[in-house]
Amino acid sequence: MTYTAVPGLVETKDAYGETTVIVDTARLLDAARYLRDELGFSFLSDVTATDYLGWGDQAVAGYIGTAAGRDLNRPGSHGLAHRPARKPKRFSMSYHLLALRAGATRVRLQTFVDDGEPVESVIPIWPTADWHEREVWDLMGVNIVNHPNRVRILMDEDWEGHPLRKDYPIGGEPVRFSGEE
Amino acid sequence: MATVERHPVRPGKQLIYEGSRIPRRCPTILDVPAHLAGNEDINQINFGPNHPSTHGVLRLVVDLDGELVVGLRAVIGYLHTGFEKTMEQKSWWKCITYPERIDYLSFQTNELVFVLAIEKLLALEVPEKATWMRMCLLELNRIHSHLVWLGTACLELGAISMFWYTFRERDQILDLSEMVCGVRMHTRYFQAGGLAEDIPTGFYDECWKFVEQMPKAVDQYEDMVDRNRIWLERTKGLGLLSADDAIALGQSGPCLRASGVDWDLRRDQPYLFYDRVYFTVCTREHGDVWDRYKVHMDEMRQSVRIIAQCLEQLQKFEPGAPWIADDRKVVLPPREELHTSMESLIHHFKIVTEGYRVPEGEIYTTIESPRGEMGCYVVSDGGAKPWRVKFRAPSFVALQATATCMHEALIADMIAIAGSLDTVMGEVDR
Numbered sequence: 001m002t003y004t005a006v007p008g009l010v011e012t013k014d015a016y017g018e019t020t021v022i023v024d025t026a027r028l029l030d031a032a033r034y035l036r037d038e039l040g041f042s043f044l045s046d047v048t049a050t051d052y053l054g055w056g057d058q059a060v061a062g063y064i065g066t067a068a069g070r071d072l073n074r075p076g077s078h079g080l081a082h083r084p085a086r087k088p089k090r091f092s093m094s095y096h097l098l099a100l101r102a103g104a105t106r107v108r109l110q111t112f113v114d115d116g117e118p119v120e121s122v123i124p125i126w127p128t129a130d131w132h133e134r135e136v137w138d139l140m141g142v143n144i145v146n147h148p149n150r151v152r153i154l155m156d157e158d159w160e161g162h163p164l165r166k167d168y169p170i171g172g173e174p175v176r177f178s179g180e181e
Numbered sequence: 182m183a184t185v186e187r188h189p190v191r192p193g194k195q196l197i198y199e200g201s202r203i204p205r206r207c208p209t210i211l212d213v214p215a216h217l218a219g220n221e222d223i224n225q226i227n228f229g230p231n232h233p234s235t236h237g238v239l240r241l242v243v244d245l246d247g248e249l250v251v252g253l254r255a256v257i258g259y260l261h262t263g264f265e266k267t268m269e270q271k272s273w274w275k276c277i278t279y280p281e282r283i284d285y286l287s288f289q290t291n292e293l294v295f296v297l298a299i300e301k302l303l304a305l306e307v308p309e310k311a312t313w314m315r316m317c318l319l320e321l322n323r324i325h326s327h328l329v330w331l332g333t334a335c336l337e338l339g340a341i342s343m344f345w346y347t348f349r350e351r352d353q354i355l356d357l358s359e360m361v362c363g364v365r366m367h368t369r370y371f372q373a374g375g376l377a378e379d380i381p382t383g384f385y386d387e388c389w390k391f392v393e394q395m396p397k398a399v400d401q402y403e404d405m406v407d408r409n410r411i412w413l414e415r416t417k418g419l420g421l422l423s424a425d426d427a428i429a430l431g432q433s434g435p436c437l438r439a440s441g442v443d444w445d446l447r448r449d450q451p452y453l454f455y456d457r458v459y460f461t462v463c464t465r466e467h468g469d470v471w472d473r474y475k476v477h478m479d480e481m482r483q484s485v486r487i488i489a490q491c492l493e494q495l496q497k498f499e500p501g502a503p504w505i506a507d508d509r510k511v512v513l514p515p516r517e518e519l520h521t522s523m524e525s526l527i528h529h530f531k532i533v534t535e536g537y538r539v540p541e542g543e544i545y546t547t548i549e550s551p552r553g554e555m556g557c558y559v560v561s562d563g564g565a566k567p568w569r570v571k572f573r574a575p576s577f578v579a580l581q582a583t584a585t586c587m588h589e590a591l592i593a594d595m596i597a598i599a600g601s602l603d604t605v606m607g608e609v610d611r
Binding site: 045 | 203206208209257265266302430431442446541542543544545558560578581611
């Protein structure tokens with residue numbers, strides 16, 4: 001199957017037997033509609049965001065240390081001398097699509113966004129995106145727009161911050177009744 | 182092969198397609214109809230989060246007009262434990278313990294989907310014996326999950342005795358699990374590269390006993406409820422979900438097949454050795470609670486068939502045939518070698534302290550779990566810990582169909598419908 005006619009196409013990648021179609025964020029809905037109506041990807045399996053903070057930077061062994069000790073607000077390098085090449089923008093949004101027909105073709109529709117950059121909701125195309133997009137907003141803080149009900153889904157309504165971001169502190173929340181409050 | 186038509190799409194309209202019952206404003210919220218809004222006879226009640234028939238901690242905010250459900254909103258997140266964040270802090274081989282705890286009914290399925298992702302990134306070859314054993318355990322696990330579903334779904338509708346009968350067979354499966362892995366649940370028996378230990382002697386005999394008994398037990402369950410007037414009236418024609426709505430809402434597994442979509446990843450996108458065994462994909466056409474119940478029953482029979490074929494294959498292997506890949510950079514060396522070989526000791530030390538490294542890349546693996554398409558999206562930066570792990574939980578998606586299924590339902594039917602979607606809240610909230 002060829003993806004050359006996908007609207008807003010930036011590039012297609014093949015790795016580990018999977019195809020990734022990277023598109024321009026502004027034309028995400030056009031690309032999604034094309035994939036569903038013309039190429040038959042009627043089933044949206046999953047919506048995921050990934051935070052690539054720190055990719056392309058030099059890294060040191062272990063965690064990044066400060067005078068006060070291990071800096072939990074910076075992602076660790078796990079002993080790598082270099083992180084892999086920098087991604088175009090900080091976050092990626094991945095839409096895993098499936099065509100329900102012989103051969104079970106799968107494709108990953110991907111777009112890169114910066115912090116706060118709007119991403120159009122794909123609910124008009126795949127209604128199942130509703131909770132997936134709420135989760136992406138809740139845990140990763142990607143700015144999904146035109147969602148009919150964009151509220152937190154897994155965390156409390158009054159939670160601050162987006163826990164799956166790489167700069168979200170680990171073990172940073174106060175423990176109640178521990179005497180440290 | 183599957184014959185699934187593309188559902189008709191009317192471009193330019195807000196509707197997904199005509200005749201859809203998916204609520205308009207938001208696909209997962211059933212709004213109170215305009216002519217009832219503001220009516221003081223409408224009662225809003227909280228169903229859950231702690232309620233015996235919510236399969237965990239699910240909260241449904243329900244608007245009632247008498248006994249009729251006119252508005253509905255599901256609130257989740259009460260079991261959120263941050264598995265994905267935790268896994269980013271652990272090395273790859275330590276991570277394998279986490280996915281099982283996400284879904285406590287089909288633990289081995291979840292374990293496998295993550296292990297397959299690691300194996301694909303590392304391009305590891307798995308011995309044939311390990312693959313057959315994995316399939317055998319997966320199908321046992323599927324029966325286990327379906328049994329708990331059947332027991333609790335009947336319990337909620339008042340058929341208490343069914344629960345005791347299903348737990349009789351469930352206990353046998355857990356005994357088998359204990360025999361193989363040493364623990365009854367959350368086994369951590371699958372390793373990147375194969376199995377943690379060799380298959381114990383006596384397992385095949387015990388498993389054959391189970392294979393003999395299970396079809397009789399399924400007949401027994403059906404005898405108990407199939408002609409029961411109360412069961413029939415409380416399941417038939419309720420919680421309808423059409424094939425097009427099911428696809429648009431991303432439903433998978435028994436929910437999708439009960440709506441008449443002939444789709445099973447085991448057949449349509451074979452993994453392990455599912456292309457080498459005979460089984461039938463069970464479908465029904467109406468998409469009501471009854472059909473979902475029937476799909477579960479038929480699937481248990483098919484799973485028994487697959488287990489029997491796996492056992493036949495497993496018994497062809499010589500005792501002591503390899504059960505894990507021979508790759509010392511990834512697989513722990515045998516325990517006895519640590520006393521005699523310096524090399525093995527070093528490899529053991531490196532894997533345990535630092536872990537193995539996985540090449541940079543992203544991957545999305547999917548398998549057919551008892552509840553549907555279980556997906557695992559993994560991003561590696563080339564280090565010893567995953568950069569990002571995301572699970573596509575079938576229960577999470579199944580619960581999104583609650584609003585669509587709940588059209589013109591009574592409050593008592595709501596319990597049957599929510600139960601029939603077969604959700605495990607641990608997996609929903611992760």
